[in-house]
Amino acid sequence: MNSSTTTHWIDRNAAKLGTPSLLLALLLTAVWAVSVVTAPVDSAQGLIQKTLYVHVPCAFAAYMGFVITGLCGIMYLWKEETAYDRLAYAAAEVGILFCSLVLITGPIWARGTWGKWWSWDARLAVTVLLWFLYLAYLLLRSFSEGSPRTARFAAIYGVVGVPVIILNYFAIDLAGGRAMHPDNLEQGSLGAGMGMPFLLGVLAILAIFFHLLFTRTEVETLRAEELRTHLLSDSH
Amino acid sequence: MNGYRVLVAVLHKEMLTEWRSRDRVIAMLIFSLLVVVIYHFALPELPSSEVPSTVSGLLWSAYLFAAILGLNRSFSAELENHALTGLAMAPLDRGWIFLGKALANFILLIFIQALTATAFALGFDLDLRSLFLPLAGIFALGAVGITSVGTLFAAIAVRTRNQELLLPLLLLPLLMPILIAATTATRALLLGEPVPGTPVRMLVMADTIFLVLSFICFEYVLDD
Numbered sequence: 001m002n003s004s005t006t007t008h009w010i011d012r013n014a015a016k017l018g019t020p021s022l023l024l025a026l027l028l029t030a031v032w033a034v035s036v037v038t039a040p041v042d043s044a045q046g047l048i049q050k051t052l053y054v055h056v057p058c059a060f061a062a063y064m065g066f067v068i069t070g071l072c073g074i075m076y077l078w079k080e081e082t083a084y085d086r087l088a089y090a091a092a093e094v095g096i097l098f099c100s101l102v103l104i105t106g107p108i109w110a111r112g113t114w115g116k117w118w119s120w121d122a123r124l125a126v127t128v129l130l131w132f133l134y135l136a137y138l139l140l141r142s143f144s145e146g147s148p149r150t151a152r153f154a155a156i157y158g159v160v161g162v163p164v165i166i167l168n169y170f171a172i173d174l175a176g177g178r179a180m181h182p183d184n185l186e187q188g189s190l191g192a193g194m195g196m197p198f199l200l201g202v203l204a205i206l207a208i209f210f211h212l213l214f215t216r217t218e219v220e221t222l223r224a225e226e227l228r229t230h231l232l233s234d235s236h
Numbered sequence: 237m238n239g240y241r242v243l244v245a246v247l248h249k250e251m252l253t254e255w256r257s258r259d260r261v262i263a264m265l266i267f268s269l270l271v272v273v274i275y276h277f278a279l280p281e282l283p284s285s286e287v288p289s290t291v292s293g294l295l296w297s298a299y300l301f302a303a304i305l306g307l308n309r310s311f312s313a314e315l316e317n318h319a320l321t322g323l324a325m326a327p328l329d330r331g332w333i334f335l336g337k338a339l340a341n342f343i344l345l346i347f348i349q350a351l352t353a354t355a356f357a358l359g360f361d362l363d364l365r366s367l368f369l370p371l372a373g374i375f376a377l378g379a380v381g382i383t384s385v386g387t388l389f390a391a392i393a394v395r396t397r398n399q400e401l402l403l404p405l406l407l408l409p410l411l412m413p414i415l416i417a418a419t420t421a422t423r424a425l426l427l428g429e430p431v432p433g434t435p436v437r438m439l440v441m442a443d444t445i446f447l448v449l450s451f452i453c454f455e456y457v458l459d460d
Binding site: 143167171 | 397405442
């Protein structure tokens with residue numbers, strides 16, 4: 001097992017990229033905000049349609065967080081390097097944050113367009129299941145004792161969780177989950193002038209995602225270093 | 237010791253201890269029968285045409301909760317006298333220990349499923365005799381998924397604080413694809429339709445993924 005907590009490439013890069021990713025996130029968010037304000041108002045849905053520019057990019061960030069958690073789980077079980085566990089933990093927390101934003105912005109948009117806060121649409125159901133799945137991941141971490149054991153158990157849950165995301169999609173379609181979500185994105189038919197704010201939204205949210213991911217990983221690295229220093233001073 | 241012999245030894249030990257105590261099977265059975273009674277009082281009087289489509293969901297939710305109740309105790313006995321450490325130190329492939337445990341849980345669950353389905357048939361006035369074989373197939377496919385991933389996470393939960401609280405929270409989101417596919421297939425059968433291909437394929441796919449991942453991951457569960 002890698003006993004050092006400072007030399008791993010994940011720790012080095014997380015510490016190095018925190019500030020540049022913050023600057024990039026701030027810049028992109030400013031440009032994004034301007035483009036959302038100036039974007040044309042949807043003729044059918046009105047202003048509420050602008051939720052799209054937050055809602056969908058947040059969903060991309062949530063999925064990215066959960067996939068990183070799964071991949072880092074595999075890497076941790078394979079290499080047994082604690083840096084992968086720290087990154088997996090950070091990605092799950094940041095993923096949950098963005099998943100919560102999806103679940104908050106979704107009903108706001110739904111109320112404005114579908115006339116009700118919630119519908120058991122396939123994508124909504126999958127997202128809420130994902131949220132529960134990764135809340136359980138965080139709970140498993142907090143209920144486990146001992147660092148390598150917690151990391152191993154969490155890695156296993158993260159690895160099993162990834163195919164479940166895909167299986168849930170098929171399963172809910174199978175159960176006749178009503179598809180109320182629009183298919184615009186798949187068909188590439190966003191209205192004129194809406195593509196750019198959407199693209200900027202994706203880039204800005206991803207920049208915020210990576211900034212939070214790097215910062216959260218750095219916090220975990222510092223915590224691990226402090227624990228190690230504490231244990232070393234106790235043993236002397 | 238080859239894998240097959242490990243599997244048989246673990247299965248034999250599990251069935252023998254269950255036969256001697258009968259703790260888990262009795263608790264699971266009483267629980268699932270209680271669920272039938274609770275559903276009877278909780279639901280309004282259903283018109284007979286709506287019974288088949290409603291009962292499939294009730295049946296599978298009863299199975300799921302009863303399975304979690306039993307899985308919670310699956311590894312508890314191994315904590316006494318450090319039996320779990322003994323298993324971890326045994327010079328053999330741990331995947332086969334997992335398969336022995338999972339097979340024992342599978343047999344218990346199938347037994348509970350058969351008795352609960354009989355209780356549902358009597359309680360909700362359903363004739364299941366003509367559907368015995370296809371229903372048994374769907375029950376078995378669902379049980380494989382529940383007990384494979386269930387056994388893996390029971391082994392994890394037993395080594396955490398608050399295992400009884402944690403296991404359902406870990407398992408329920410993971411088992412949702414199994415629940416949806418099994419409920420869909422059972423509903424079609426109860427409505428007199430032929431065995432539906434898509435949910436069965438979905439169950440086979442989920443079972444395969446869960447079995448393979450659990451077999452591989454169990455290797456890492458018993459380490460200290």
